[in-house]
Amino acid sequence: MLRRIAMIVETLVLAAVIVTVVLMFTNSPTAPPAAPAAVAAAAPGVDSAGLYGDRCAGCHGGDGSGGIGPKLNGGRVVAQFPNTADQVAVVTDGRRGMPAFGARLTADEIAAIVEYTRAVLAAG
């Protein structure tokens, strides 16, 4: 009886493996929201949504809902950093578990990310 159950479980797990592999190749990510004019104007030519997705979303979530890093959306980041320069300083220099991006991103790119979190994610 237990052997039969083991066979059934193994078959189901094999099916789950196949489904997982298929999903890995077929599931498309949700397109990031387009940056509003204010964000585009802050750093023209910089893909702020793409930068956020590459550099920040892994910890803060694609929609800024948080993860390893704190929640950013829903106006949280603006409430925590009323002064934009303070947020730029944290992104540039890092703090606690947050890595410093000053050596990896240009000032324009950091500005674009900061504006993105304050303008686009604030609505989330």
Next chain:
Amino acid sequence: MALADGTAVKARPPGIGLGVAAGVGAAVAVFVGVYGKAHDPASETTIKWFFKTTLHFKAWMTTAALILAIAQLLGALWMYGKLPGRAPSWVGPAHRISGSLALLVSLPVAYHCLWSLGFNPDPGGSRRLIHSILGCVFYGAFATKVLTVRSKRAPSWALPVVGGLLFALLVLIWLTSSLWFFDNIGVEV
């Protein structure tokens, strides 16, 4: 070597079963790594069920896999006569079930790691790089173990060695992910 009627039989080395299993395992590990590196990370949350975030879900699912792997280890030790008393007949099927369930709970974790985060070189440290490599090798070792179990030509020492390697890999994966998470974020659901 020849049979009694004179038919020539080509002898196969006893380790060929393990060699094939290891080769397939290596291919699986490389496939997982190449996917993680080549795939554009979605950077999105996936499953979280009743957990606070996907990362909470992943930390606990990896812990569940580790607990099942400990049950696997104990079952294997019992079957190999390394624990007191003779292993009852249900230990074998229970060992298979716990191994299957360990793989099952690891799948949504691996899916988020690969699809959402990708192979992470971690320029700011080594934890994520080590974790990424261990994750790839883990699935390769799992494939090797499954094939070794099925192989009739694998040497007798192969199964405990591959099983032990698989267990050690899962412990290291847990240390570089769940333990880090519990230590930095807290033991919360």
